[in-house]
Amino acid sequence: MTPTIAVPSRGRLRDEVARLLGDAGYPVGMLHGAGSIARLDGLRVIEMRPRDAAAALAADQLDAAFMATDLVLEHELDERPALPLGFNRSDLVVASREDDGRTGLADLSGAVISTHLPNATRRHLAERGVEATVVEMGGSLEGVAAAGLADAIVDLRETGTSLAQNGLRVLEEIAACQALLVRAVEDAPPALLDLELRAQAVLEARAHRYVMLHVPRAHLDKLQDLFPGLAAPTVLPLAGRDDLVAVHLVLSARELWDKLGQLRALGATGIVALPPQALVP
16 A cells, blocks of 8 residues: 655645655645645655644554644654754743743743643653643734733744743743654654655765865875874876875765865865765765
């Protein structure tokens, strides 16, 4: 049976997932928005709200879905296999008004807390021994707390700007969140395992650079010392040059920029860094 996966139907998460799928070789032009269904390389893909996808996955109606950590917590999917994707990062936090005198979660005993995530909020409060009234609300929660319609909120924080603009401050961080590809079961069908492999290859490639350079032959050992974790680089002779060799290697993007000056000091010239399309360790 063809595995069915859900991708977000709108928003920034949809854009990032579509880009990931496109970079992994899937024909994403077949995706047309909310409710559309397409077949992509052995997968049946349906576009739907991540909240609905999380509920469907929890009910075993999907084989996999793209969503963020907060929905995994809300629908108790944290025991399901998941591939972290590294984008759409945020923090799930508890926040209240700066002028209310509260300093921690314990100060919310007896309070009213608004959230998009009632189940996850109730479980967290219970784990911390805090009794409070949890009210599920949609829309912007910061304004709800600022207007005094709730004593606190549990919501996602990306930059903290919206909290500050509404006179709120964080009492506690519940979880670090990011986009995930969550599977229903460990024993996944081949097409779904292929999706994970291709996605991982794209994510690894984004974090690395394929580097080509010329370096004095006498400094090859120093190049190895500069990148001690480097597996044997590809070393090629240069026509008419006995003193220089061409070296090809794969580095993390961070490592390249951190050590670019040291490479130059080593005598490296003709340095070219390209983003690979895929990288399978």
